[in-house]
Amino acid sequence: MNTDEVLGIFREAGAVLEGHFILTSGLRSPVFLQKARVFMHADKTERLCKALAQKIRKAVPGRIDYVVGPAIGGLIPAYETSRHLGAPAIWVEREGGEFRLRRFEIAEGSRVVIVEDIVTTGLSIRETIDCLRELGAEVVAAACIIDRSAGKTDVGVPLIALAEYEVPAYPADRLPPELAAIPAVKPGSRNI
Ligand SMILES: O=P(O)(O)OC[C@H]1O[C@H](OP(=O)(O)OP(=O)(O)O)[C@H](O)[C@@H]1O
Ligand SMILES: O=C(O)c1cc(=O)[nH]c(=O)[nH]1
Numbered sequence: 001m002n003t004d005e006v007l008g009i010f011r012e013a014g015a016v017l018e019g020h021f022i023l024t025s026g027l028r029s030p031v032f033l034q035k036a037r038v039f040m041h042a043d044k045t046e047r048l049c050k051a052l053a054q055k056i057r058k059a060v061p062g063r064i065d066y067v068v069g070p071a072i073g074g075l076i077p078a079y080e081t082s083r084h085l086g087a088p089a090i091w092v093e094r095e096g097g098e099f100r101l102r103r104f105e106i107a108e109g110s111r112v113v114i115v116e117d118i119v120t121t122g123l124s125i126r127e128t129i130d131c132l133r134e135l136g137a138e139v140v141a142a143a144c145i146i147d148r149s150a151g152k153t154d155v156g157v158p159l160i161a162l163a164e165y166e167v168p169a170y171p172a173d174r175l176p177p178e179l180a181a182i183p184a185v186k187p188g189s190r191n192i
């Protein structure tokens with residue numbers, strides 16, 4: 001599946017929003033990919049995640065013990081991708097602001113692949129890697145449906161993106177005037 005097909009699915013689902021958005025990193029952007037509007041459709045989610053699983057299989061030799069989704073955005077794509085990889089899906093969720101594997105135990109040396117929805121700065125993936133490494137897991141790769149950095153983000157492990165789509169994002173104190181003129185909204189779940 002190529003980038004146009006992935007973006008086509010997002011557009012068809014009404015998931016490409018325009019306005020003034022506060023991203024999880026604190027950056028501001030005129031475009032927000034509201035993945036929830038894609039993941040509400042099982043058929044669209046299946047097509048995307050089946051293709052992502054194929055890409056992961058090609059890139060990751062050897063065993064995958066767990067697919068890990070960072071909540072909330074990563075829950076559905078990690079679950080659906082895990083189905084096509086034949087590995088169980090678990091998740092990290094925030095407790096006191098930090099990602100924790102609250103509901104599961106994994107053996108030391110478990111080989112895990114993180115599956116995210118969207119990557120912008122890679123911050124959420126790096127936080128997930130820190131949590132998993134503290135538990136003794138080996139993070140063999142991270143994957144996402146759309147990489148908004150278009151390959152520029154370094155998360156310290158191979159990042160497998162189904163699509164790359166570069167979208168502008170600005171520090172809050174360096175907004176272009178047309179963005180500053182629109183009230184900002186924060187769609188994500190960090191800090192709520
Ligand atoms: O690469 P980054 O700069 O970390 O940005 C991407 C992250 O932002 C969103 O999560 P968010 O924390 O907004 O909450 P959500 O998972 O509930 O959507 C998205 O699900 C990714 O996890
Ligand atoms: O960077 C983010 O927080 C972010 C960007 C985006 O387009 N979609 C999303 O869910 N999160």
Ligand SMILES: [Mg+2]
Nearest residue numbers: 071072073074
């Ligand atoms: Mg998220």
